[in-house]
Amino acid sequence: MTTPLRKDAARNWERIVAVARALVDEGTPLQLNDVARRSGLGVGTVYRHFATPEALLETVATPGLEALIAHGERALADADGWRALEEFLTRTVEAQVTDASLAPVTAAPANALPRTAELTRSLWSTGTALLDRARAAGAVRPELTPADLVPLMCGIAHAVHVHGDATPAARVDTAHRYLTTLLEGLRTTPPTA
Amino acid sequence: MTTPLRKDAARNWERIVAVARALVDEGTPLQLNDVARRSGLGVGTVYRHFATPEALLETVATPGLEALIAHGERALADADGWRALEEFLTRTVEAQVTDASLAPVTAAPANALPRTAELTRSLWSTGTALLDRARAAGAVRPELTPADLVPLMCGIAHAVHVHGDATPAARVDTAHRYLTTLLEGLRTTPPTA
Amino acid sequence: MTTPLRKDAARNWERIVAVARALVDEGTPLQLNDVARRSGLGVGTVYRHFATPEALLETVATPGLEALIAHGERALADADGWRALEEFLTRTVEAQVTDASLAPVTAAPANALPRTAELTRSLWSTGTALLDRARAAGAVRPELTPADLVPLMCGIAHAVHVHGDATPAARVDTAHRYLTTLLEGLRTTPPTA
Amino acid sequence: MTTPLRKDAARNWERIVAVARALVDEGTPLQLNDVARRSGLGVGTVYRHFATPEALLETVATPGLEALIAHGERALADADGWRALEEFLTRTVEAQVTDASLAPVTAAPANALPRTAELTRSLWSTGTALLDRARAAGAVRPELTPADLVPLMCGIAHAVHVHGDATPAARVDTAHRYLTTLLEGLRTTPPTA
DNA sequence: CATGAATGAGCCTTCATTCAT
DNA sequence: AATGAATGAAGGCTCATTCAT
Numbered sequence: 001m002t003t004p005l006r007k008d009a010a011r012n013w014e015r016i017v018a019v020a021r022a023l024v025d026e027g028t029p030l031q032l033n034d035v036a037r038r039s040g041l042g043v044g045t046v047y048r049h050f051a052t053p054e055a056l057l058e059t060v061a062t063p064g065l066e067a068l069i070a071h072g073e074r075a076l077a078d079a080d081g082w083r084a085l086e087e088f089l090t091r092t093v094e095a096q097v098t099d100a101s102l103a104p105v106t107a108a109p110a111n112a113l114p115r116t117a118e119l120t121r122s123l124w125s126t127g128t129a130l131l132d133r134a135r136a137a138g139a140v141r142p143e144l145t146p147a148d149l150v151p152l153m154c155g156i157a158h159a160v161h162v163h164g165d166a167t168p169a170a171r172v173d174t175a176h177r178y179l180t181t182l183l184e185g186l187r188t189t190p191p192t193a
Numbered sequence: 194m195t196t197p198l199r200k201d202a203a204r205n206w207e208r209i210v211a212v213a214r215a216l217v218d219e220g221t222p223l224q225l226n227d228v229a230r231r232s233g234l235g236v237g238t239v240y241r242h243f244a245t246p247e248a249l250l251e252t253v254a255t256p257g258l259e260a261l262i263a264h265g266e267r268a269l270a271d272a273d274g275w276r277a278l279e280e281f282l283t284r285t286v287e288a289q290v291t292d293a294s295l296a297p298v299t300a301a302p303a304n305a306l307p308r309t310a311e312l313t314r315s316l317w318s319t320g321t322a323l324l325d326r327a328r329a330a331g332a333v334r335p336e337l338t339p340a341d342l343v344p345l346m347c348g349i350a351h352a353v354h355v356h357g358d359a360t361p362a363a364r365v366d367t368a369h370r371y372l373t374t375l376l377e378g379l380r381t382t383p384p385t386a
Numbered sequence: 387m388t389t390p391l392r393k394d395a396a397r398n399w400e401r402i403v404a405v406a407r408a409l410v411d412e413g414t415p416l417q418l419n420d421v422a423r424r425s426g427l428g429v430g431t432v433y434r435h436f437a438t439p440e441a442l443l444e445t446v447a448t449p450g451l452e453a454l455i456a457h458g459e460r461a462l463a464d465a466d467g468w469r470a471l472e473e474f475l476t477r478t479v480e481a482q483v484t485d486a487s488l489a490p491v492t493a494a495p496a497n498a499l500p501r502t503a504e505l506t507r508s509l510w511s512t513g514t515a516l517l518d519r520a521r522a523a524g525a526v527r528p529e530l531t532p533a534d535l536v537p538l539m540c541g542i543a544h545a546v547h548v549h550g551d552a553t554p555a556a557r558v559d560t561a562h563r564y565l566t567t568l569l570e571g572l573r574t575t576p577p578t579a
Numbered sequence: 580m581t582t583p584l585r586k587d588a589a590r591n592w593e594r595i596v597a598v599a600r601a602l603v604d605e606g607t608p609l610q611l612n613d614v615a616r617r618s619g620l621g622v623g624t625v626y627r628h629f630a631t632p633e634a635l636l637e638t639v640a641t642p643g644l645e646a647l648i649a650h651g652e653r654a655l656a657d658a659d660g661w662r663a664l665e666e667f668l669t670r671t672v673e674a675q676v677t678d679a680s681l682a683p684v685t686a687a688p689a690n691a692l693p694r695t696a697e698l699t700r701s702l703w704s705t706g707t708a709l710l711d712r713a714r715a716a717g718a719v720r721p722e723l724t725p726a727d728l729v730p731l732m733c734g735i736a737h738a739v740h741v742h743g744d745a746t747p748a749a750r751v752d753t754a755h756r757y758l759t760t761l762l763e764g765l766r767t768t769p770p771t772a
Numbered sequence: 773c774a775t776g777a778a779t780g781a782g783c784c785t786t787c788a789t790t791c792a793t
Numbered sequence: 794a795a796t797g798a799a800t801g802a803a804g805g806c807t808c809a810t811t812c813a814t
Contacts, residue, residue: 109357144370152371155355156352157348162348163344184334185375186374
């Protein structure tokens with residue numbers, strides 16, 4: 001599809017994404033000029049690769065999204081529909097509170113890159129499938145729709161953010177507590193039966 | 194306490210807050226210069242009344258906060274501890290998804306105005322009291338702490354935001370669904386049986 | 387001449403000048419708004435008493451100027467013309483490096499207040515008289531004119547400023563060194579005859 | 580050392596400095612926005628080249644500083660130590676009262692540009708060397724230290740400023756008179772005997 | 773007379789984006 | 794392709810001064 005990049009161009013692409021990843025990790029807002037300076041490249045080069053800050057952010061988020069989708073697809077193989085959903089959601093919130101690039105990309109009403117839009121849809125349909133299976137098993141309250149999954153995960157991530165834990169580990173902990181509570185409310189059948 | 198404003202100053206104060214309210218309602222970020230232009234006042238006047246955008250936003254949020262606190266205090270009189278908590282949280286998320294000034298002020302780790310800090314503390318302690326009463330009645334899972342209430346409400350508000358309903362009414366609806374689910378997960382005892 | 391102030395007005399006047407004095411001493415630039423706030427008075431009141439920052443500064447400088455003039459007049463009684471001039475100049479530079487209000491007022495090409503203009507002229511004519519007497523005694527090089535006295539004193543004060551001593555005492559010391567050197571260059575006769 | 584500028588960038592650099600030079604000459608305080616407007620360039624361009632007004636002023640002052648240093652180094656070759664010092668100081672005060680960019684840069688306790696700091700140190704050490712040689716020849720009073728040279732030159736420049744001559748030629752004249760007097764006070768040996 | 777709210781020109785600075793080299 | 798200089802809209806904030814109360 002896309003023409004493969006020349007070797008030097010590919011190297012620059014990698015460098016830009018690496019720098020962006022570092023900035024995201026330290027909580028610095030992504031500014032393309034800034035990224036250019038830190039990667040030792042010209043602004044123009046960065047703009048050639050990433051037309052907007054959003055495009056760059058989405059690129060940074062891509063591996064995380066792919067991992068979540070991959071997990072979701074594996075989860076579909078789990079015979080226990082409820083457990084599969086539970087694990088999928090757990091992974092999702094863990095990722096959100098651990099990788100700062102995911103929350104904004106997931107919550108955005110639209111994506112800058114087609115690739116990201118595709119991933120987002122994938123994630124959504126995987127979630128839908130998992131939810132349907134859990135629901136078919138009679139394990140989930142009927143009022144929850146697939147369109148609620150992403151918002152709810154973003155909501156938990158945001159709640160964790162507001163809670164204000166300093167370390168990633170603490171954030172993961174809080175996320176687990178919140179998700180557990182929510183799942184408790186989602187499920188119809190008793191935990192172990 | 195605070196010296197009452199001169200009549201003309203009071204009029205300007207009102208006008209500024211009204212303009213800010215309108216901007217908040219239409220989702221425009223508050224910028225003091227902008228507020229000045231739209232209210233037909235000098236920048237200096239706006240700065241005299243509100244030193245920072247945060248101070249103005251908090252002022253806009255104040256009535257909403259006060260109403261929530263008032264409700265919370267009335268709720269404390271309810272004999273049914275669980276229902277009191279439930280209604281309080283319902284009002285809170287309704288307010289959050291209805292009045293755009295509330296979410297940022299509530300989620301902020303610190304407030305610009307002492308008055309707001311005080312209100313925030315009030316709200317928090319009312320919530321704590323309601324939670325304690327519900328817990329004393331054995332109605333709430335033990336792992337939830339008072340420090341989780343605000344984050345969870347903000348989380349729900351954020352989830353509703355991500356869900357993307359266009360009208361306030363739809364947002365209130367979604368908020369109810371989410372809160373109901375969460376409460377289901379919080380409660381130990383069956384609904385009313 | 388000037389109508390004496392009402393008692394409360396006089397009290398305000400004093401308070402303003404005192405605050406200004408304090409600001410000058412701590413090196414803060416005089417801003418009438420600032421002075422008003424610190425003295426607990428309205429801006430309008432400060433403006434009524436002092437139309438501009440310069441007027442206030444000159445008022446702050448007035449006692450210092452008067453003291454210098456008084457000294458100059460006493461010095462005119464000294465039989466030793468050279469010594470009289472020397473002492474006058476010494477007092478002048480000491481005052482300049484000690485009282486931050488004097489340098490700008492003295493160096494200004496024009497004054498805001500008539501009273502200050504008058505004092506400035508007085509100081510200048512006293513200096514002239516002292517210089518003339520010293521010159522008559524054959525003690526001073528002919529190329530120095532009365533119009534040079536003020537600039538030279540300001541120059542020394544500025545040199546001391548650039549030298550950058552931290553304490554007033556050190557500044558007085560440096561000023562003495564500089565003045566001594568200059569006087570050495572001004573005088574025709576040997577120090578002790 | 581520093582990467583040479585691209586041709587267009589160099590042209591802009593020149594234009595900015597030229598405009599700044601003109602502003603300095605007409606006594607207007609340097610403001611970067613103002614410089615941008617007058618040179619027909621974007622504000623950002625001016626900021627890119629000169630981060631602060633001080634940096635620009637120092638750049639304007641640079642040629643003058645270099646010329647003084649060059650002269651000082653030539654003066655060190657003069658066999659007559661006193662004459663060498665005298666000529667150096669003469670050039671210095673002439674420059675100060677002729678080029679308005681020099682006084683503030685020289686008098687500043689710290690410089691914005693490393694290059695300027697270096698020049699300043701150079702000038703200072705040249706002056707020190709000249710003073711030492713003159714002192715070694717027994718021509719200078721012992722109480723004068725190298726740290727006094729810069730302040731004294733600034734002081735003379737300031738005295739000339741206060742004297743208020745309208746034309747550069749008149750200022751140079753006054754500066755000569757003041758410097759002559761000061762040198763008279765500095766020297767131990769009779770002029771030429 | 774005193775007050776202090778209001779004014780708004782004016783300065784500073786940042787940053788997303790374009791385009792000549 | 795890469796570069797990075799240039800752009801300039803946009804926003805933030807201060808402060809001397811006026812004038813209604």
